[in-house]
Amino acid sequence: MKIIKFRAENFQKLKVVEITPDDNVVTIAGKCEQGKTTILDAIHAALGGGKMPEQPIRTGEKKASVVVDLGEMIVTRTFTPSGTALKIENKDGFKASKPQDLLDKIVGKLAFDPLEFARSDSKKQVEMLLSVVDLQVDPAKLQKISGVVVDKVDENPLTTLNNVYAEVMENRKLTNRQLDSAKKVLASLPEVSEIKAVSVSELVAEKDKLQKVIRSNNDKRADIEKQQQFLAEKEKQRDNVAKEIEELEKQLAAKREQLTIMTQVVIKTNQELGRMQADVAKLIDPDLTAINTKIANADKTNKQAQQYIDRQAKQAELDKYQAESDDYTKKLKSITDYKAEIVSKTKFPVPGLDFANGGVTYEKLPFKQASGSQTLKVSTAIGMALNPKLRVMLIDGAESLDSKQMAIISEMASSEDYQLWLTRVSEDEKVGIYIEGGEIKK
Known part of the structure; x- marks a missing residue:
């Protein structure tokens, strides 16, 4: 018309x-x-x-x-x-x-006016171009690829895309700050091999148990010494009695009876001594060297074990932030790719038009850099589309x-x-x- x-x-x-x-x-x-x-x-x-x-x-x-x-x-x-x-x-x-x-x-x-588009600022140019193209943004898809909640698409779809991109960019910036902090903390920790921590109280308890065995063994050895002394004394008494028998025939009967008694005691004591010696021969004193070394090195071992745990925790934290940062980077690329996909499906009044950095571009350059002829051609085409x-x-x-x-x-x-x-x-x-x-x- x-x-x-x-x-x-x-x-x-x-x-x-x-x-x-x-x-x-x-x-x-x-x-x-x-x-x-x-x-x-x-x-x-x-x-x-x-x-x-x-x-x-x-x-x-x-x-x-x-x-x-x-x-x-x-x-x-x-x-x-x-x-x-x-x-x-x-x-x-x-x-x-x-x-x-x-x-x-x-x-x-x-x-x-065809020349109005060329004279307008970047924001107005975007509004004018959007009024003649059908830029379709799927909020569900944008939310899926970005991880940002998109309830609805703004009247200017580019605003929605740019806001989502900015939010993902801000999230990545925050994560990268945490990532850098985690890297510094991890770098400050010494390199240590994995080692399990030990319980000093358990080691001391084990030592007490071993020392109790030693004390018991020493008591048995002391009993043997006492028994040996007792035996020596009795043997001496027996010998004295024998001499007295020889010397004192008159007291022979009494002495023989005493001798018989003492002999029986000696026999029994000797048997008991043999049994005790056999038991003691089987005794083995535990070596305290290893447990003493462990107790002496417990603090050092536990410090190394804690260093390993701390480093592993910081490494896990660093890996978490790195994964988050990488994920945000992927989301930013997905948003950029989705925007490119939308633009590629959009029918523009003139081939070569696009949206970038908040403005309109022509042949991949800001529209303000277009030649006079290109500016007039694009502006007129948009005027006709309007x-x-x-x-x-x-x-x-x-x-x-x-x-x-x-x-x-x-x-x-x-x-x-x-x-x-x-x-x-x-x-x-x-x-x-x-x-x-x-x-x-x-």
Whole structure:
């Protein structure tokens, strides 16, 4: 849908101007302050809705009107001191009951100036490009690959992607700080072999047990010594008695009886001594060298065992942080890859467009670095994408475009079947539709 006829009467600087376009490019030329831009303003006022001009009526007149014939419908907007009225009808007599609502659905972003995209900042360029492309972000998939809870996708899908990426990046930064700390602690610990800790109390108890055995054995040895002394004494007594028998025959009977008794005692004592000696011969004194060495080295052993445990714990902590850091790195790559996948499936107005670092890129470079021709081509293509129904674009001040740039937008308007209305300051009355004093000069 394009403008097939335009008429404005008493609108701002215009007296009566009627234009019937016969080409894709409608050039409105003239000197400054003659009403060229007013024609574009009139199209805005008729079709755009929203805020109206403060003084739409030409000075000295009581009423103004703008009529735009779009082929399928005719839009008429009138202005009086009391306000403005809008009427939409077609050639069959149909009249819209809610003309502005109908117009809003058709017009879209008619007022888009192709050069506005190039003049906008990065944030605005992203918003404009997002309004013409369908960037689909699956929140469930994004949450799965990032580990970040994604309840919904923002109106600007790039904001969601960037926020998730930033959160994963912050998580990785925190983990990396913990990882660096763990590395420093681990590096400060000595290298030790694995060794089991010992219980000093258990070792002392074991030593006490062994010493008790020794004491018992020594007691038995002492008993033998006592028995031997006792035996020696009795033997001496026996010998004395024998001598006394020889010497004292008179006391023989008594002495023999005493001898018999002592002999029996000697026999029994000797037997007991033999049994005790046999038992003692079997005794083995435990060696205290090993247990004493263990007790002496217990502190050193336990210190080494604790060092091993501490180092293993720090190694485990380091491995944990390293694994977390690696996982965040993988998630960041997954988000980047997912964003690239989304962009690759997105149909852009011009091949080579993309989103990166919070802005728009063209041919992998920031759009601000594009050449003048590339800038104009991309901006115009986006302007056309913003106006799919009413295929009209407006450029004020086209004299700033060189011949190459004019050729580019003219070719695009022709190939895409868009209508381009532009103004140009010129004193050559043969250039386009020449305006002078608010009228078309023949």
